[in-house]
Amino acid sequence: MRAAPSTVSPLITVRDVHFVYPAGGGVGTPALAGLDLDIAPGECLAIIGGNGSGKSTLAKHLNALLLPTAGEVRVDGRDPEGAWLARQRVGMVFEHPDNQIVAAIVEEDVAFGCENLGLPSAEIRARVDRALRVVGLEQLRRHPPHQLSGGQKQRVAIAGVLAMRPRCLVLDEATSMLDPLGQQEVMEIAFRLCRDESLALVLITHAMEEAARADRIVVLAQGRIVLQGSPAEVFAREDELRRLRLEPPELVRLGRALARDGVAVPPGALTIDPLVEALIAGP
Amino acid sequence: MEFFRGLVLGQYVPVDSAIHRLDPRTKILATLLLLTVMFAVREFAGLAILTVLLVAVALAARIAPAYLLRGLRPLFWLLVFAVVLQVFFGEPGGHPMFRWGPVVVTRENLAQAAFYGWRLLLLVLSTTVMTLVTSPMEFTDGLERLLRPFQRVGVPAHDLAMMMTIALRFIPTLLEEAEKIMKAQMARGAEFTRGSLPTRARALTPLLVPLFVGAFRRADALAVAMEARCYRGGEHRTRMHVLRFGPQDLVAVTVVAAAAAFALIPPAAWRGH
Numbered sequence: 001m002r003a004a005p006s007t008v009s010p011l012i013t014v015r016d017v018h019f020v021y022p023a024g025g026g027v028g029t030p031a032l033a034g035l036d037l038d039i040a041p042g043e044c045l046a047i048i049g050g051n052g053s054g055k056s057t058l059a060k061h062l063n064a065l066l067l068p069t070a071g072e073v074r075v076d077g078r079d080p081e082g083a084w085l086a087r088q089r090v091g092m093v094f095e096h097p098d099n100q101i102v103a104a105i106v107e108e109d110v111a112f113g114c115e116n117l118g119l120p121s122a123e124i125r126a127r128v129d130r131a132l133r134v135v136g137l138e139q140l141r142r143h144p145p146h147q148l149s150g151g152q153k154q155r156v157a158i159a160g161v162l163a164m165r166p167r168c169l170v171l172d173e174a175t176s177m178l179d180p181l182g183q184q185e186v187m188e189i190a191f192r193l194c195r196d197e198s199l200a201l202v203l204i205t206h207a208m209e210e211a212a213r214a215d216r217i218v219v220l221a222q223g224r225i226v227l228q229g230s231p232a233e234v235f236a237r238e239d240e241l242r243r244l245r246l247e248p249p250e251l252v253r254l255g256r257a258l259a260r261d262g263v264a265v266p267p268g269a270l271t272i273d274p275l276v277e278a279l280i281a282g283p
Numbered sequence: 284m285e286f287f288r289g290l291v292l293g294q295y296v297p298v299d300s301a302i303h304r305l306d307p308r309t310k311i312l313a314t315l316l317l318l319t320v321m322f323a324v325r326e327f328a329g330l331a332i333l334t335v336l337l338v339a340v341a342l343a344a345r346i347a348p349a350y351l352l353r354g355l356r357p358l359f360w361l362l363v364f365a366v367v368l369q370v371f372f373g374e375p376g377g378h379p380m381f382r383w384g385p386v387v388v389t390r391e392n393l394a395q396a397a398f399y400g401w402r403l404l405l406l407v408l409s410t411t412v413m414t415l416v417t418s419p420m421e422f423t424d425g426l427e428r429l430l431r432p433f434q435r436v437g438v439p440a441h442d443l444a445m446m447m448t449i450a451l452r453f454i455p456t457l458l459e460e461a462e463k464i465m466k467a468q469m470a471r472g473a474e475f476t477r478g479s480l481p482t483r484a485r486a487l488t489p490l491l492v493p494l495f496v497g498a499f500r501r502a503d504a505l506a507v508a509m510e511a512r513c514y515r516g517g518e519h520r521t522r523m524h525v526l527r528f529g530p531q532d533l534v535a536v537t538v539v540a541a542a543a544a545f546a547l548i549p550p551a552a553w554r555g556h
């Protein structure tokens with residue numbers, strides 16, 4: 001794995017984790033079935049997979065919202081027994097913008113996590129100011145959240161996580177309810193944080209264009225990792241993806257179609273420029 | 284829907300005044316003190332003192348009279364009713380001023396009616412002023428701090444405050460959702476505004492059921508999101524905004540306490556001096 005060099009010890013290790021949701025009466029089907037995963041500090045990892053493949057369940061294991069039925073999850077080398085450490089180190093932004101904002105004023109909501117950590121007031125103030133600046137919401141600090149757009153709400157949620165100074169940010173389909181502009185707002189901030197603040201980013205998404213921008217993609221099916229590698233490697237396995245009800249991004253499919261027609265498309269092209277160049281160069 | 288919004292969220296108007304800047308605890312305690320005194324006062328002079336105080340506060344807070352009157356509007360008929368009741372059906376005896384068939388209006392009953400009417404007006408006025416100068420968030424904060432000492436005897440101060448905060452956060456969201464569902468149902472031919480009362484009540488079912496189901500789903504998701512942000516109840520929790528009881532609060536409390544004391548002194552005692 002190119003993004004997880006063996007010299008750096010991983011930020012999060014998931015070892016042979018099994019998880020079964022407690023079902024009424026009998027034993028339910030396992031949501032995670034023996035999953036191994038390392039997440040390196042500062043890497044950008046995308047997790048894709050069909051509905052019900054276990055992505056959200058895995059995400060909730062990363063900060064001890066769920067504890068494995070068997071196996072183990074370590075954050076920063078420590079077993080997050082009390083869940084406390086893990087939740088400070090690993091921040092989560094969920095799908096529905098409305099259902100994760102607690103306070104009736106933007107800055108109060110950003111402060112919520114820090115207040116739970118029991119930080120002194122001045123420290124919270126400083127962190128909140130900085131987090132709001134990072135996501136570009138200083139102007140809206142005193143606004144009630146229900147007046148914000150979906151993208152702005154998700155940025156508030158990101159700011160609330162940032163203020164807790166995490167090492168990893170998990171976005172569980174955080175852009176799926178947003179319009180294209182909102183999606184872009186949120187993704188740009190997430191990728192910028194990963195690049196500039198060396199925050200590890202775990203991107204759970206159904207949008208293959210988003211996944212294509214990650215360092216590494218992990219594909220889940222039935223609670224297991226069935227495919228992983230760089231975006232170019234993963235998206236090259238089109239047949240396998242199709243069997244998992246997934247599809248490479250449009251650009252990759254376009255590149256493949258062009259290659260079939262004899263255009264010299266470089267293998268693993270994920271962006272528009274190499275395609276344009278190949279087209280200009282001609283067959 | 285606008286009406287609900289006003290009703291639930293209060294009518295707080297953000298203005299920068301000395302009164303607005305007071306610690307919410309000061310405002311809550313002062314209001315409680317005034318309400319208590321209003322019930323204890325027996326003389327017109329006392330009501331007059333309290334009225335002067337309230338008007339002074341309203342002026343200092345730069346509250347437009349229109350806002351105050353709007354706060355009183357829902358009370359108008361209650362006021363009329365109370366006064367009429369007192370005038371015509373007050374205690375028998377006293378000095379009759381005029382009679383109208385079997386009804387006798389005495390001077391004493393008229394005075395009593397004026398007293399009760401005035402008092403009712405003051406009760407509403409003082410709470411209106413309070414909600415106009417205190418944002419719901421500040422109020423929640425103040426209440427939590429005030430109730431904290433009683434936590435030891437089982438008053439869930441933090442939980443109450445958290446519930447109020449979340450209610451404040453979600454009331455606008457739920458109202459929006461209600462509007463959306465209503466429109467969706469109306470597009471399918473539902474009637475919410477016509478028919479007899481039972482018919483209308485029944486028409487609300489397709490509104491309330493999805494609203495409640497949605498609210499529970501939200502509550503679930505919110506609980507997970509709060510846990511993910513290290514929430515574990517009020518213990519060890521600090522706040523970004525720390526309430527400060529400053530010199531201006533001391534002044535305010537002193538003024539209110541002095542006015543309350545004066546209002547309670549019977550006029551006879553004044554004349555004695």
Ligand SMILES: Nc1ncnc2c1ncn2[C@@H]1O[C@H](COP(=O)(O)OP(=O)(O)OP(=O)(O)O)[C@@H](O)[C@H]1O
Binds near residue numbers: 022030054057058
């Ligand atoms: N709270 C729950 N109780 C019981 N079973 C659940 C619960 N949440 C998820 N499951 C089951 O666990 C499995 C994995 O679900 P999970 O939510 O992790 O999938 P996912 O990959 O996030 O799907 P999606 O793309 O729809 O979000 C599914 O079979 C799902 O039905």
Ligand SMILES: [Mg+2]
Binds near residue numbers: 055056057172173
């Ligand atoms: Mg999911």
